[in-house]
Amino acid sequence: MTEKTTETKVEEAQTAALEIAGTSDETRSDALESIAEAIDANHDAILSANEKDVREAEQLLEAGEYSQALVDRLRLSPSKLESIAAMVRSVAAQEDPLGKTQTARELDDGLELYKCTVPIGVVGTIFESRPDALVQIASLCLRSGNAVILKGGSEASHSNRVLFELIREATADVPDGWAQLIEARADVDTVLEMDDEIDLVMPRGSSAFVSYIQDNTSIPVLGHTEGVCHVYVDSDADLSMATDIAYDAKVQYPAVCNAVETLLVHEAVAEEFLPEIATQYEDAGVELRGDDASRAIVPMETADEADWETEYGDLVLAIKIVDSLAEATRHITTYGSKHTDAIVTDDADRAGRFMRSLDSASVFHNASTRFADGYRYGLGAEVGISTGKIHARGPVGLEGLTTYQYYLEGDGQVVGTYAGADGKPFVHDTFDSSWTPGSLSER
Amino acid sequence: MTEKTTETKVEEAQTAALEIAGTSDETRSDALESIAEAIDANHDAILSANEKDVREAEQLLEAGEYSQALVDRLRLSPSKLESIAAMVRSVAAQEDPLGKTQTARELDDGLELYKCTVPIGVVGTIFESRPDALVQIASLCLRSGNAVILKGGSEASHSNRVLFELIREATADVPDGWAQLIEARADVDTVLEMDDEIDLVMPRGSSAFVSYIQDNTSIPVLGHTEGVCHVYVDSDADLSMATDIAYDAKVQYPAVCNAVETLLVHEAVAEEFLPEIATQYEDAGVELRGDDASRAIVPMETADEADWETEYGDLVLAIKIVDSLAEATRHITTYGSKHTDAIVTDDADRAGRFMRSLDSASVFHNASTRFADGYRYGLGAEVGISTGKIHARGPVGLEGLTTYQYYLEGDGQVVGTYAGADGKPFVHDTFDSSWTPGSLSER
Numbered sequence: 001m002t003e004k005t006t007e008t009k010v011e012e013a014q015t016a017a018l019e020i021a022g023t024s025d026e027t028r029s030d031a032l033e034s035i036a037e038a039i040d041a042n043h044d045a046i047l048s049a050n051e052k053d054v055r056e057a058e059q060l061l062e063a064g065e066y067s068q069a070l071v072d073r074l075r076l077s078p079s080k081l082e083s084i085a086a087m088v089r090s091v092a093a094q095e096d097p098l099g100k101t102q103t104a105r106e107l108d109d110g111l112e113l114y115k116c117t118v119p120i121g122v123v124g125t126i127f128e129s130r131p132d133a134l135v136q137i138a139s140l141c142l143r144s145g146n147a148v149i150l151k152g153g154s155e156a157s158h159s160n161r162v163l164f165e166l167i168r169e170a171t172a173d174v175p176d177g178w179a180q181l182i183e184a185r186a187d188v189d190t191v192l193e194m195d196d197e198i199d200l201v202m203p204r205g206s207s208a209f210v211s212y213i214q215d216n217t218s219i220p221v222l223g224h225t226e227g228v229c230h231v232y233v234d235s236d237a238d239l240s241m242a243t244d245i246a247y248d249a250k251v252q253y254p255a256v257c258n259a260v261e262t263l264l265v266h267e268a269v270a271e272e273f274l275p276e277i278a279t280q281y282e283d284a285g286v287e288l289r290g291d292d293a294s295r296a297i298v299p300m301e302t303a304d305e306a307d308w309e310t311e312y313g314d315l316v317l318a319i320k321i322v323d324s325l326a327e328a329t330r331h332i333t334t335y336g337s338k339h340t341d342a343i344v345t346d347d348a349d350r351a352g353r354f355m356r357s358l359d360s361a362s363v364f365h366n367a368s369t370r371f372a373d374g375y376r377y378g379l380g381a382e383v384g385i386s387t388g389k390i391h392a393r394g395p396v397g398l399e400g401l402t403t404y405q406y407y408l409e410g411d412g413q414v415v416g417t418y419a420g421a422d423g424k425p426f427v428h429d430t431f432d433s434s435w436t437p438g439s440l441s442e443r
Numbered sequence: 444m445t446e447k448t449t450e451t452k453v454e455e456a457q458t459a460a461l462e463i464a465g466t467s468d469e470t471r472s473d474a475l476e477s478i479a480e481a482i483d484a485n486h487d488a489i490l491s492a493n494e495k496d497v498r499e500a501e502q503l504l505e506a507g508e509y510s511q512a513l514v515d516r517l518r519l520s521p522s523k524l525e526s527i528a529a530m531v532r533s534v535a536a537q538e539d540p541l542g543k544t545q546t547a548r549e550l551d552d553g554l555e556l557y558k559c560t561v562p563i564g565v566v567g568t569i570f571e572s573r574p575d576a577l578v579q580i581a582s583l584c585l586r587s588g589n590a591v592i593l594k595g596g597s598e599a600s601h602s603n604r605v606l607f608e609l610i611r612e613a614t615a616d617v618p619d620g621w622a623q624l625i626e627a628r629a630d631v632d633t634v635l636e637m638d639d640e641i642d643l644v645m646p647r648g649s650s651a652f653v654s655y656i657q658d659n660t661s662i663p664v665l666g667h668t669e670g671v672c673h674v675y676v677d678s679d680a681d682l683s684m685a686t687d688i689a690y691d692a693k694v695q696y697p698a699v700c701n702a703v704e705t706l707l708v709h710e711a712v713a714e715e716f717l718p719e720i721a722t723q724y725e726d727a728g729v730e731l732r733g734d735d736a737s738r739a740i741v742p743m744e745t746a747d748e749a750d751w752e753t754e755y756g757d758l759v760l761a762i763k764i765v766d767s768l769a770e771a772t773r774h775i776t777t778y779g780s781k782h783t784d785a786i787v788t789d790d791a792d793r794a795g796r797f798m799r800s801l802d803s804a805s806v807f808h809n810a811s812t813r814f815a816d817g818y819r820y821g822l823g824a825e826v827g828i829s830t831g832k833i834h835a836r837g838p839v840g841l842e843g844l845t846t847y848q849y850y851l852e853g854d855g856q857v858v859g860t861y862a863g864a865d866g867k868p869f870v871h872d873t874f875d876s877s878w879t880p881g882s883l884s885e886r
Binding site: 200 | 461548556561563658663665695801806833
């Protein structure tokens with residue numbers, strides 16, 4: 001059998017997208033349960049394919065081409081497979097994001113406009129090495145009625161192929177072709193050019209990779225570039241609270257994008273605050289880099305301009321002392337990435353000023369930046385985190401995989417009736433509705 | 444005085460964007476009233492600048508470089524200025540789109556998440572010759588708290604400069620720099636490269652122009668490419684209704700994007716329907732182009748493949764006879780532009796199938812495609828029509844100029860408390876709220 005071309009796969013997905021959009025809530029959630037069962041029943045096949053990937057990766061690790069972290073992320077285990085199946089079931093259990101009437105409006109007698117949620121269509125996804133990413137992305141797209149192009153990392157190709165086949169077989173009740181696997185790196189460029197067929201691209205990977213995608217396609221991109229998050233300890237902060245938050249935001253899980261990278265401290269509290277948190281950081285193995293004022297209080301490396309805009313993703317933290325809330329927000333606006341920024345203060349007014357003057361996706365008062373996450377926000381599983389401002393921001397759940405469509409139900413109305421100085425006026429009254437296309441009028 | 448560079452203007456807009464986002468509803472609507480008053484009080488200055496543009500355009504018309512339609516669109520008059528001022532006042536009167544709490548959720552005791560509407564930030568707009576476009580776009584951006592870069596057509600440069608100065612002077616209470624005028628064509632490319640400073644680009648112009656913008660920037664683009672709209676007359680259509688709708692959709696205003704371009708007719712009703720509508724079209728001067736089956740019923744030009752995908756924007760219509768609803772939706776999916784498509788039928792079930800199987804921004808049952816418009820939809824003034832699927836679809840009003848931001852109010856919570864097998868569970872209860880940043884907790 002000849003392998004299908006990427007163009008053919010994308011076109012098949014486009015056809016399937018129109019069909020899967022019309023499937024019922026039950027069809028989609030039952031299909032997800034089938035995927036979970038298929039994972040449960042096929043541990044051996046999955047783990048043996050994964051073993052091949054891990055062996056190949058270990059050889060590249062020995063050759064110095066891969067990192068240990070990459071090999072670790074790649075490795076599956078029976079307990080990991082159980083948690084993947086549980087994730088799929090949690091997506092199945094989520095409320096159907098489709099067919100929600102956002103607005104119903106009477107334009108005139110017998111002329112009713114409905115704005116309802118629908119899938120986006122064909123979503124192109126390009127993701128990193130973890131094989132569970134394939135299952136998670138496919139599950140979220142299926143739940144939200146989207147067709148999906150899946151391009152995983154080549155290092156996970158054996159695992160991805162087995163997982164993809166299981167998903168395809170388990171979803172026989174869903175229109176064929178809704179999920180497509182592509183494998184060669186060159187196929188990514190083909191995908192990026194198919195702007196008539198693909199409605200959204202979701203890259204997951206390094207900031208440089210996401211920027212590359214943004215620069216090389218006219219398809220809208222939903223992605224997360226950098227997470228340069230800040231904690232600002234205000235002059236009116238409860239310093240014990242500030243210590244807990246600053247510690248948690250850096251140390252609890254430093255590799256993730258919502259970890260703090262720069263700590264800003266008001267000069268009025270710096271001498272009291274910095275020595276205590278520095279001791280705690282030191283015990284946790286955090287490397288500190290500070291401006292001159294910070295270094296006058298606690299000995300540490302020098303932070304230069306590059307530090308202010310770096311996402312370390314590691315146990316490294318930049319520290320700067322500021323003379324005002326305004327200097328803090330100016331610093332964040334200049335160097336931040338609009339991901340997540342927090343203020344610690346007991347003064348509600350100053351908290352409000354901080355929150356209103358930043359345009360980051362998430363702005364926190366007296367809480368750790370690490371809360372910026374789809375699960376913690378109560379969105380269920382998340383597709384990813386968006387640092388763009390359009391469509392979906394911050395942690396993106398199923399809702400971010402939907403868009404809306406307008407439906408107008410009339411009984412023969414024409415625009416000529418409403419045109420010109422003598423035209424009939426519109427009514428424009430909104431009403432509550434759970435209308436679906438083809439149902440009888442609700443009024 | 445040296446003219447500022449485009450880079451400087453965009454950077455000033457970026458600074459102003461953070462400030463205008465925090466202005467009150469009253470400040471923004473009062474500023475719009477001031478703009479309306481300034482237009483009322485300065486008819487002479489505006490009309491004399493406009494006269495220069497019109498004279499220059501007429502010279503180019505004589506030289507064969509401009510069309511009469513362009514000159515007509517360019518020309519202002521006292522009554523046109525009155526309607527522009529009325530439009531500005533109607534934008535002022537619209538409900539504030541900012542600060543609406545979309546979701547409020549208790550994550551845990553004393554840890555509350557608010558998702559609220561905020562402006563997008565800096566919007567770059569590039570628009571056609573009509574000088575009222577500048578006032579309309581600036582007004583909608585101001586109402587929604589966005590900073591705006593305005594690039595009008597060079598043919599309207601005198602009018603645009605006067606209108607821009609009036610707007611700037613009338614909005615002294617709004618943070619300076621919120622509106623920026625750029626004039627040279629070369630500056631467009633500078634704008635398209637400033638993806639760190641500009642959050643959204645809204646081009647208004649030809650389909651080729653919008654595609655050019657999409658292909659030459661990594662900034663998200665909200666625009667409308669083509670309007671290849673369809674009316675499908677089903678076998679169960681009320682043919683008198685079908686005639687009215689097909690006539691209105693083409694003839695009432697053929698130059699606009701929501702006018703029908705292809706009429707699809709079920710074979711069972713074609714012989715009865717086509718002669719009647721063809722007579723009416725003929726009286727209105729519509730040129731018909733049909734497939735062989737249509738031409739066997741009514742003499743007309745031959746439609747070829749190119750006709751099915753052409754937006755005529757004129758009194759020209761393609762006609763095709765189909766053997767089923769499925770063939771109709773297949774044709775629309777293949778050749779349409781996902782703008783607006785309508786079915787005429789008395790069968791609710793078939794209407795539902797039609798509406799569910801198309802992913803156009805607007806899908807109508809028994810109504811003219813010409814209703815696809817922000818004013819008729821009850822959205823107030825519209826920024827434009829979007830044929831993309833991301834962020835805003837179809838007619839885009841003030842809501843499409845907003846995005847959202849997450850605010851988290853805590854009292855010292857850290858993620859460590861909720862992590863791992865023994866972690867505290869989240870509550871995740873939603874509640875009603877009209878919280879604003881800095882106000883005391885509502886629970």
